[in-house]
Amino acid sequence: MSENLYAAKILIVDDEESIRQTFEIFLKMEGYKSVKSVSNVNSAFEALNQAEYDLIISDIVLTGPSGTDFLKNIRESGVKCPVVMITGFPNLESASKSIRHNAFDYISKPVNKDTLIHFTRRALQHWFAVNKAQRLQQENEKFRQYLNAIFQSVSDAIITFDSQLRIVQLNETAKQWLNYSDNNTEKGIHCLPSDALGNACLDDVRKILQGGIEVRRHLIECTTPDHKTKMISINASPLKDEQNVLQGVVIVARDMSSTIPVNRDQNRITFHGFVDSSPAMQRVYNLIENIGKVDTSVLITGESGTGKELAAEALHAESARRDKPLIKMDCASFSENLLESELFGHRKGAFTGADRDRAGRLLQADGGTLFLDEIGDISPRTQLFLLRFLQEKTFTPLGQDESIQVDVRIIAASNVDFQQMVRQGNFREDLYYRLKVIEIDLPL
Template identity: 30%
Template structure:
């Protein structure tokens, strides 16, 4: 592993020095100053935590990355408290190690070989550089050059209002008002007066004329979120706005001309609602001149680290905390999770993580527990065994699986039973019992 990392990092343009164990590393640290130290955790006679302490004592500005096959929360917390930059489990991905090294060096102002990003990272208030988001950006630019009505579709929490704001901000109406209305958030008895306004005396409590939100958006953009929640009566009145470009205030007999661009959004299947007779077909086609679909977060997983880092910085500023990054363990959990609540759920998870974390790095335990459990359950459901059509002998299957894992643990530990037991989270006595149970003890001893 040491030789592999040396070759990889030298090819990446770094100057690398290697030490065979902790004692040799500590002697090197006394002789010269290093920008970065990568150390294993379990070494004899000096372990990685001691190397970390020595490094920080001799050179506080040196960043330290800990790697280990024996991952545990206690070790990670101990390493973070001693000043480690990150804690990576074995086996790790090459690109993951490269990214952690790059981030670690940049965190101390050190130049690192730059890897240029492709495509836009930020587009207005939108964040992402995945292929699905690049397509969204391209469509926003095309749509913004027109005055056509736009229907934004996508699951809840994907950022439909941000897309609407981006379209407005790129358009010729950018200097005019952007008025957002959540059709599901206003009681049905009030939505009409909110949208169209009313004249004095139109109903009890109407003591003065009041302009509606449609008129307030004059010259600009009216964003109607959750458009599928409008009642049939309101759909008729909205159709008049779309077709005639006029509104009629409650309690008035004259029409008022309005110049607004309508961008609507929904997480419901409006086409199916039209078929079911729950949404007007003529209104649907007038709102859906151009449709823009926002991908759910599970279809753009490569954007999760970008979004998570953005929210981390945001909430660190809000809470006045100095949390440098999200640990690799925690990021792996986030990247493997399907996020039924999409970007909004990710934001809430990071907010909770920042609020609960007491160290300088977000650890898995600070993430929303439900997210971690669902991520684990999702992996089991997607990668787990499939029950054969004719059934199976479960006891025999589990025994074969247990025996296979015992053999793998022995192989990975080089035949050292104590290490093999630790890899499986077993006591040494329990591990030996299982070896005898499956007839593996004699074979292992003979080797």
């Protein structure tokens, strides 16, 4: 059983004090840390208003409103956690009501210890699996948005086709070059114009679908709708699934006749505190602009003095969080215990010298961005706590039982070789990839 399962919050609703006490003792003996019991529906609603629970165990026959009424009301109010209904008088009507209002299980009394532990474990495993699936879906959606932002921002034309020669997606550059409209109801390759570029794309897609071989540097000369002549280089590659089965084709077309435009957006001398007009920094500026708008974790790497803090400030300024706090923290400046207190906060009396409550940097950054400099210096224990936060968006201050949920974007930075640290076992691989959703490597 995972450690998180034991940290689940469980609410018991039963008007018999002996049953409440027995259930609570059995669950705490099993290792569940947060078990609360109440005697009636009104007290149960008060408990639900004060905290979110992972499992509710309720008797059907209660003093006042029944357990099935309670189940119906909490489902209507949006409570989705599993609810196990217990009855000393099983009958078809109470069972059907429980099922209709989405009870997780329906148990007859008497409930012994083994039965209680069994259905508790099963209900919580189901609930944690549902939550994990939802988190993965949210993360996949964020990653999809990030990829789409990159896809749409590049200056090359990008077109993807499926194995049936249907157009799957085009970026803005491709739409302009091919004079393609989103209003097209037909998505077949025949929608491409019968000009030099359209015909070249058609030929390359067919070559790959027939032979599965990449097409490299297919050079053509074409005329754009504004009557300019361009030399276009086309690269076409097969798209294959995990079983190496051909699923489609991606085409990337680049204008080889154009030079880098001399304007504010493409040849900037300054950018959010940076002063550098080199091609390498132009790429960094463009990357910051693109991913600043995507709400995902970023890892900034580079030698000392390359401007990692400036990059974090620029990412925050380019994001939708720009009007919220940007909190900075140098992880190398704190010992392990002090780092945890600074990051997660603590309650009065949590340790010697904690004479007052203290809000950690995560809470201070709620709604905004937290910049963690020298992230490679944090201890394995702190790495674990930070990984949990990135997975669940919740944390628990030192000396407090209840977790806190915040909306914070994490930007981390370091000059260490993370891959070497991972190989040596000095940095968690799962945390590394959580931080490195996208990496900005600053040049010297």
